[in-house]
Amino acid sequence: DGGITQSPKYLFRKEGQNVTLSCEQNLNHDAMYWYRQDPGQGLRLIYYSQIVNDFQKGDIAEGYSVSREKKESFPLTVTSAQKNPTAFYLCASSSSGTVNEKLFFGSGTQLSVL
Amino acid sequence: KQEVTQIPAALSVPEGENLVLNCSFTDSAIYNLQWFRQDPGKGLTSLLLIQSSQREQTSGRLNASLDKSSGRSTLYIAASQPGDSATYLCAVESTSGTYKYIFGTGTRLKVLA
Numbered sequence: 642d643g644g645i646t647q648s649p650k651y652l653f654r655k656e657g658q659n660v661t662l663s664c665e666q667n668l669n670h671d672a673m674y675w676y677r678q679d680p681g682q683g684l685r686l687i688y689y690s691q692i693v694n695d696f697q698k699g700d701i702a703e704g705y706s707v708s709r710e711k712k713e714s715f716p717l718t719v720t721s722a723q724k725n726p727t728a729f730y731l732c733a734s735s736s737s738g739t740v741n742e743k744l745f746f747g748s749g750t751q752l753s754v755l
Numbered sequence: 756k757q758e759v760t761q762i763p764a765a766l767s768v769p770e771g772e773n774l775v776l777n778c779s780f781t782d783s784a785i786y787n788l789q790w791f792r793q794d795p796g797k798g799l800t801s802l803l804l805i806q807s808s809q810r811e812q813t814s815g816r817l818n819a820s821l822d823k824s825s826g827r828s829t830l831y832i833a834a835s836q837p838g839d840s841a842t843y844l845c846a847v848e849s850t851s852g853t854y855k856y857i858f859g860t861g862t863r864l865k866v867l868a
Binding site for chain 1: 759764786787789791796797798799800801804806844846848855856857858859860861
């Protein structure tokens, strides 16, 4: 079945540690996105990529980094500079990143601070 | 700056009732509005996408309408079932800015058996 796989489902970060969230898709989509979801708030865009080796910052990119070396993969690193990382992280994709495309989401990663 | 609001934040209805969820947005310059469903601890599933030139879209028991000029959309769920219990989010794709979709905070729906 085609879809988006996020791993791990739960992740714990120690003080000063960088952690990486995995996102893999087999939908052959060009565009991929990372969102952060906090309780009682809407999803906020962290980074997005419309093509391999290219990505742009979203609303809340500070303290995060991404790479897009392969079409299928868009990992997100939460760095120690992100002081409030506890949230539910969602990866999404769309066919080409142009307008009027449905977004497809993975099942999310819950990140907590130890 | 585009803002998307969903009221109420939570709603409980008895099984079989027809219900309407509301979504409002402040800037009518949009390409489309999309409705999503989110189950607890899960990702979002796209339900319906209404382009700016369209007035409504239907899928099964779901019907979504769009009034761009007034900045409103509604999601109508007919003959609600306990399996419809979830959080429903709307999102608009604005023509201005580069940040793709702007999401509302969602309406948490509980359908009582």
